[in-house]
Amino acid sequence: MLSYQHIYHAANLADVHKHAVLAVLLDYLTHKPKAVTYVETHAGRSLYNLSDAAARKTGEAKEGLLAIEEKSWFAPDHPYRRALEQTRQINGPDAYPGSPALAGGLLRSTDSLHLAELHPQESAALKKEMRHRANIYMQDGFEMAKSICPPTPRRGVMLIDPSYELKTDYQTIPGFMKHIKRVWNVGIQVLWYPILQKQLHLEMLSHLEATFSMSVRHEVSFLPAKKNHGMTGSGLFIINPPFGLQEELSRLSSLYGQL
Numbered sequence: 001m002l003s004y005q006h007i008y009h010a011a012n013l014a015d016v017h018k019h020a021v022l023a024v025l026l027d028y029l030t031h032k033p034k035a036v037t038y039v040e041t042h043a044g045r046s047l048y049n050l051s052d053a054a055a056r057k058t059g060e061a062k063e064g065l066l067a068i069e070e071k072s073w074f075a076p077d078h079p080y081r082r083a084l085e086q087t088r089q090i091n092g093p094d095a096y097p098g099s100p101a102l103a104g105g106l107l108r109s110t111d112s113l114h115l116a117e118l119h120p121q122e123s124a125a126l127k128k129e130m131r132h133r134a135n136i137y138m139q140d141g142f143e144m145a146k147s148i149c150p151p152t153p154r155r156g157v158m159l160i161d162p163s164y165e166l167k168t169d170y171q172t173i174p175g176f177m178k179h180i181k182r183v184w185n186v187g188i189q190v191l192w193y194p195i196l197q198k199q200l201h202l203e204m205l206s207h208l209e210a211t212f213s214m215s216v217r218h219e220v221s222f223l224p225a226k227k228n229h230g231m232t233g234s235g236l237f238i239i240n241p242p243f244g245l246q247e248e249l250s251r252l253s254s255l256y257g258q259l
């Protein structure tokens, strides 16, 4: 039984990293008129209320996005900031867009979205928010992705953002990404992983780096949200990164380095 709920962690420093890079990627993909596909294996509920008791309980949003906004990391025309403002305008000042909402907000009506979420409650919330905009699957995200890839249109991006509740994810992800690359050669794949004191990601990363030459690994570190909290950083492994993404990655490295 799945117990992870992203509301406890929404808008934390790892979300800011993942969502800022995703927003820049999505923005890049819309520079050409050709339609794109967005696939997400672990979507979550898509819309979060940061004044919710669960979000306030951990204080991760307060230490994350809310602290970052005081530092003006994102200019008004940055795609992450644009998506944030759009969500707040529609849903109120405490609303936060998860990755499906970011994609829904930044992509165009001609683009296709495929979102998988297995948890019944999260899936119901996702459906309520995104059903007019996306194809929603209440099934295992890896299976959903295998069943629709290569997608139409071919140009596009897949976000793989598991909660790593199942430690076997660390072993199965490299094989999954290899399969997707084989059937969807041009697809951009973005994998998020936590950097834990236990360093569980290292073996997975050594497999990924040995397999994919056209890739980039980007990691940022920060202080744990609370004493004894195991996460000390956030990582992204991107296959087929578009030209131009490096500038944003370097900028984020420098900003996180100043925290």
Ligand SMILES: C[S@@+](CC[C@H](N)C(=O)[O-])C[C@H]1O[C@@H](n2cnc3c(N)ncnc32)[C@H](O)[C@@H]1O
Binding pocket: 002, 004, 005, 006, 018, 041, 042, 043, 044, 045, 046, 097, 098, 099, 100, 116, 117, 118, 119, 122, 139, 140, 141, 142, 161, 162, 163
């Ligand atoms: C880290 S959260 C997703 C957050 C979201 N990507 C975002 O950035 O806004 C991971 C989600 O995956 C869901 N999940 C766990 N195992 C899954 C599976 N095998 N297939 C699809 N969803 C799964 C969990 O219920 C949880 O909502």
